[in-house]
Amino acid sequence: MNRRGLTLPEVVVCFGIFSLLSLVALGTLVYGATGFHQVVYQQGSQNDVRRIMAALQRDLASTHHRSITVEKRQSVAGYARDAMALCSLDSWSDPANFDNYLRPRWNCYVVYYASREQNGVNEAGKLVRQVCYPRGTPVGAFEYATFISSPESLIRDGEPLQSDEVRSQILTDRLWKFELVDNPLTQSVSIRLSLRNPPQKRATGIERDLHSIEVLQEIKPANTWPQI
Amino acid sequence: MAELVMAIVLLGMIVTVTVMVFTRMLASTSKTTNQTVGLVFAQRRLEQATQIGPPETPGGPGWGISDPSEVLAEGVYTPDDRLQTTFWNRLTVQSLDERSVMPDGGRKMGDLYRLRVEVYWWASDPDNPQPIVRQGLGVQKVELETIYYYQRMKD
Numbered sequence: 583m584n585r586r587g588l589t590l591p592e593v594v595v596c597f598g599i600f601s602l603l604s605l606v607a608l609g610t611l612v613y614g615a616t617g618f619h620q621v622v623y624q625q626g627s628q629n630d631v632r633r634i635m636a637a638l639q640r641d642l643a644s645t646h647h648r649s650i651t652v653e654k655r656q657s658v659a660g661y662a663r664d665a666m667a668l669c670s671l672d673s674w675s676d677p678a679n680f681d682n683y684l685r686p687r688w689n690c691y692v693v694y695y696a697s698r699e700q701n702g703v704n705e706a707g708k709l710v711r712q713v714c715y716p717r718g719t720p721v722g723a724f725e726y727a728t729f730i731s732s733p734e735s736l737i738r739d740g741e742p743l744q745s746d747e748v749r750s751q752i753l754t755d756r757l758w759k760f761e762l763v764d765n766p767l768t769q770s771v772s773i774r775l776s777l778r779n780p781p782q783k784r785a786t787g788i789e790r791d792l793h794s795i796e797v798l799q800e801i802k803p804a805n806t807w808p809q810i
Numbered sequence: 811m812a813e814l815v816m817a818i819v820l821l822g823m824i825v826t827v828t829v830m831v832f833t834r835m836l837a838s839t840s841k842t843t844n845q846t847v848g849l850v851f852a853q854r855r856l857e858q859a860t861q862i863g864p865p866e867t868p869g870g871p872g873w874g875i876s877d878p879s880e881v882l883a884e885g886v887y888t889p890d891d892r893l894q895t896t897f898w899n900r901l902t903v904q905s906l907d908e909r910s911v912m913p914d915g916g917r918k919m920g921d922l923y924r925l926r927v928e929v930y931w932w933a934s935d936p937d938n939p940q941p942i943v944r945q946g947l948g949v950q951k952v953e954l955e956t957i958y959y960y961q962r963m964k965d
Contacts, residue, residue: 599814603817603818603821606821606825607821607825610824610825610828610829613828613829613832614828614832617832617833617835617836618832618835620836620839621835621836621839624839624840624843624889625839625842627843628842628843628846631846631850632846635850758891768861770857770861776886776887778891792890792891792892793889793890793891794887794888794889794890794891795843795846795847795888795889796847796886796887796888797846797847797850797851797886797888798850798851798854798884798886799850799853799854799857800854800857800858800861801857802857802861
């Protein structure tokens with residue numbers, strides 16, 4: 583048994599090797615954690631895009647083009663944060679929502695809007711879907727009068743409106759651009775949707791470019807009632 | 811000394827594997843991001859084509875394209891918010907006329923078509939863009955097709 587102990591150079595070398603190994607292990611851990619966060623954010627954005635496009639596709643395809651109103655808006659930094667209203671049904675599976683000829687009895691309006699506030703480094707806003715049941719005014723396949731005359735009564739930055747008449751649902755809180763163009767000739771709506779994730783910090787402190795996902799879509803309302 | 815070498819080798823292997831796993835995971839997520847965007851592009855192209863419909867006369871303009879081999883390019887901010895990625899798309903139309911013939915020889919009610927859209931990105935040559943294959947990621951393209959019936963009375 584060696585009872586001599588360790589010399590100072592041995593201790594120094596030992597500490598040096600230990601520090602080196604710790605650095606490598608820590609670096610790998612940081613790299614892994616950054617990568618993992620990035621993957622989680624990217625997957626989240628993809629899921630958000632798929633979910634939002636499915637909701638827009640469903641609402642737009644089932645409505646009548648005459649009921650669509652597009653409101654052009656911008657954030658402080660100049661990014662498109664548009665809004666849109668269209669007529670719809672609260673339930674497409676309820677027979678009471680159709681007349682004897684299976685024509686829809688439009689009973690609500692659906693409003694999509696992008697809030698104009700800019701949270702965080704990614705200047706993110708919210709995309710909100712609202713279902714509105716206007717009191718005392720019949721819903722037809724016409725434009726939403728309240729949306730045109732006083733949009734601020736429905737659309738607001740920050741927390742969306744919740745009441746008996748308006749039910750709001752936040753679709754994403756990392757919205758970058760939401761641009762809508764109504765095409766009267768083709769009776770369709772063009773959509774540009776961009777989401778942007780917050781930046782990831784590297785060990786060196788330099789922030790990476792912001793990860794974004796952008797899609798373009800064109801949807802044509804397929805319902806013809808009451809304009810057959 | 812041998813133990814130390816062994817430990818360093820083991821650590822090196824673990825680090826290499828971890829870095830490889832996360833690099834592969836990032837690359838794979840980047841591909842699925844492009845696939846998601848490409849798929850929406852393809853749906854949009856099909857929607858636009860079916861809105862316009864087939865040519866009125868054989869060989870005339872239809873489906874929103876003047877040349878059947880035309881490749882359209884559009885740039886979107888994916889996955890970088892400062893640099894656009896170009897997505898190329900090509901629409902091919904196949905007439906399925908033999909399947910829309912009335913069995914009793916009566917008048918045809920319309921025409922049947924198969925529309926196929928091919929969307930690809932990171933193409934090698936911008937002048938003659940073709941889908942590419944990346945090692946470990948596979949082919950960088952998505953395809954979407956639909957069967958479209960255009961109602962048109964014919965003798």
